[in-house]
Amino acid sequence: MATKTTRLLLKTLPEMFEAPSRKVERFKRTNSRHLGSYGALGARKASLSLCPATPDTTSTRSFINQVAPISTRRMEYTECKTLGYTPEQMYNLVVNVDQYQHFVPWCKRSRVIKEQNGDFRAELEIGFPPILERYTSDVTLVPNHQVRAVCADGSLFSHLETIWRFTPGAKDTPASCKVEFYVSFEFRSLLHSQLASVFFDEVVKQMVNVFELRAAALYRNRNAAVDMRLPL
Numbered sequence: 766m767a768t769k770t771t772r773l774l775l776k777t778l779p780e781m782f783e784a785p786s787r788k789v790e791r792f793k794r795t796n797s798r799h800l801g802s803y804g805a806l807g808a809r810k811a812s813l814s815l816c817p818a819t820p821d822t823t824s825t826r827s828f829i830n831q832v833a834p835i836s837t838r839r840m841e842y843t844e845c846k847t848l849g850y851t852p853e854q855m856y857n858l859v860v861n862v863d864q865y866q867h868f869v870p871w872c873k874r875s876r877v878i879k880e881q882n883g884d885f886r887a888e889l890e891i892g893f894p895p896i897l898e899r900y901t902s903d904v905t906l907v908p909n910h911q912v913r914a915v916c917a918d919g920s921l922f923s924h925l926e927t928i929w930r931f932t933p934g935a936k937d938t939p940a941s942c943k944v945e946f947y948v949s950f951e952f953r954s955l956l957h958s959q960l961a962s963v964f965f966d967e968v969v970k971q972m973v974n975v976f977e978l979r980a981a982a983l984y985r986n987r988n989a990a991v992d993m994r995l996p997l
Contacts, residue, residue: 839924839951840961842969845943850980852909852931852942858976858983859912859929862887862904868979871968873897883908886917893967896921896960924951946973 848855858864862885865875874890884906890899900919906912909931916925927948934941948969952958 838958838961839949840965840969841949842947842965844946844970844973846946846973846977847934847941847943848977848980849938849941850984851940852933854980854984855931855942855944855976856909856912856929858979860904860906862889865889868982869975870971874899887914891921891968893963896957896964900925920953921957922950923953924949926950944973944976948972 862875862877865872869875871891871893872889873892874888876888877885878888878901879886885904886901887904888899888901890897892898898919898921900921901917902914902925903917904912904914911931912927912929914925914927916922925948928946930945932943932945934943950964950969952961952964
């Protein structure tokens with residue numbers, strides 16, 4: 766009896782040890798498949814985690830690309846308009862630089878610092894957020910016809926030229942003139958160059974309108990009185 770029992774135990778033991786080993790083996794194989802899948806997902810996640818770096822790099826390049834041409838770009842603007850004021854009236858408005866600080870929105874200070882042979886040098890301080898800068902211009906005149914100003918020094922512009930021209934308007938409208946305005950500018954520093962579009966929209970394109978409003982405030986009633994005295 767003991768012999769039979771011993772034989773049965775000897776026969777069963779290998780099977781008992783073999784079964785767990787198969788289970789472990791199967792588990793290992795199954796687990797390997799899961800780990801393999803996780804590895805693929807991990808690789809994909811790793812690749813996804815690099816994606817945000819691409820927009821950062823692109824935006825940096827685009828910023829450089831946007832800045833580079835601006836830093837060397839010279840901008841120009843021309844406007845021509847017929848106004849109900851005489852050439853002499855509009856000329857006197859433009860040539861009277863000392864008064865700019867009272868009606869030109871971006872001009873904080875303005876004064877003539879030197880006069881010579883009918884021309885003069887003017888100092889202006891302009892401010893539009895975040896710029897507040899001072900520069901001087903040499904102004905040459907053709908009385909009642911043209912005012913030309915060229916930036917002589919300052920940290921803001923590497924080039925700035927403005928030209929105003931005034932010619933008589935229609936013959937049947939004595940108190941009128943054609944106003945031609947031209948400006949060409951280029952900023953000196955990269956920081957200021959990035960604000961070129963703001964300067965262009967807020968200052969340059971508003972210039973003729975600013976002087977027209979000033980003329981209306983000073984001359985409208987006077988011109989109306991003159992028109993009333995003209996013979997029909």
